Amino acid sequence: MASSPTSLIYEHHAEPIRRHLLRDDVTELVINEPGLIGLETRNGWEWHEEPALDNAALMTLAKLIAGLTKQDIN
Incomplete structure (x- = not known):
């Protein structure tokens, strides 16, 4: 099954947190x-440095997640 363009965009921007989300022992991020x-x-x-998550990257990810869940951010 092919991924939708929106899904591919989300996956790209979520890459810096993906490995953390896939861990079985993580209960909150x-x-x-x-x-x-x-x-x-x-x-x-645990705390992990992730330089790729600068202000611009976080805002983009927040907007994508809000859009996927039909919510707004302000």
């Missing part, structure tokens, strides 16, 4: 500031 991902795991919190 937060991004409280550009370039830093927080993961809550069964063993507590």
Whole structure:
């Protein structure tokens, strides 16, 4: 089954967080500031630097997710 253009765009922009989302031990993922991902795991919190998640990348990802879920951001 072919991916939709919207799905491909989302996958591209979500790439910096993909490996974290695929982990079985992660129960929550937060991004409280550009370039830093927080993961809550069964063993507590972990913090990972992700330079690709700058302000522009985060805003793009937020807009894509909002659009896919028929929500707005402000």
